[in-house]
Amino acid sequence: MQNPAQLHTGVVAAALDLFAAQGFEATSVEQIAKAAGVSRSTFFRQFGGKEDVVFTDHEQMLDDLRTFFEQPHEDPWAAVCEASERVFDYFVRDPDLARRRYEIVRQVPVLRDREIVTVFRYERLFDEYLRDALPGLAPIDAVGFSALVTAVHNHVLRQLLRGRKVPLSTLRTALDDVRRRYGVLPGGSDAAPDDVVVAVFPRSMPIAEISRRVQAELS
Structure with a gap:
């Protein structure tokens, strides 16, 4: 089972993959959640949006x-x-x-x-x-x-x-x-102390x- 940090990183990585492959506007929250293996509600709990x-x-x-x-x-x-x-x-x-x-x-x-x-x-x-x-x-x-x-x-x-x-x-x-x-x-100067x-x-x-x-x- 993934810990919260791993889960968080996984969602970010999945989102970036989708944005790169099909564009930011063409990517839905549902697609990101599915690719990351999380529910839509979990996505919105961690993030406010794309x-x-x-x-x-x-x-x-x-x-x-x-x-x-x-x-x-x-x-x-x-x-x-x-x-x-x-x-x-x-x-x-x-x-x-x-x-x-x-x-x-x-x-x-x-x-x-x-x-x-x-x-x-x-x-x-x-x-x-x-x-x-x-x-x-x-x-x-x-x-x-x-x-x-x-x-x-x-x-x-x-x-x-x-x-x-x-x-x-x-x-x-x-x-x-x-x-x-x-x-x-x-101590940023090379000058002598005096x-x-x-x-x-x-x-x-x-x-x-x-x-x-x-x-x-x-x-």
Whole structure:
């Protein structure tokens, strides 16, 4: 007898097979349920509809990340990056399934629209967490960092989905660069401990822009 996780994965795999073979619109819930060996009622208990089958892993990941962010984290910036790594690592475990899902989404406009909304939900989750974890943080810095982490994550993940072998370390290096650009990567400088840099900027300049300019000068 299959456990719930196996049953869930089986339904997703069966749905993707049918979508690839006969198209998303031409595939019915009844066909998916039959191919997966489950009842129609079981399908609707696990998923709300055909679209939800495609994005069910994202829903689970978003729930898991909310739980992750509820835990104490010494460095909120690093926590956001770790959350991104957790999502990437999840899809690396079964790249074939991830690639099949990617191909289906690319072909169906309604799924592409749903994907855009899903990506924004990750970005908003990161943004809200940073604002809660860092009281007084400028909203533009919170949303900017969250958007950049999300964009970098998607850029690296897309390479995996297009068939390349991309290790988690590739994403981790890219996210370190994001933190470096924002000046929030501890120990990110090669300078000696007693080196001192003095810079003067307008009081109104965003912290992120100050960090960017300092980084540009130092590099």
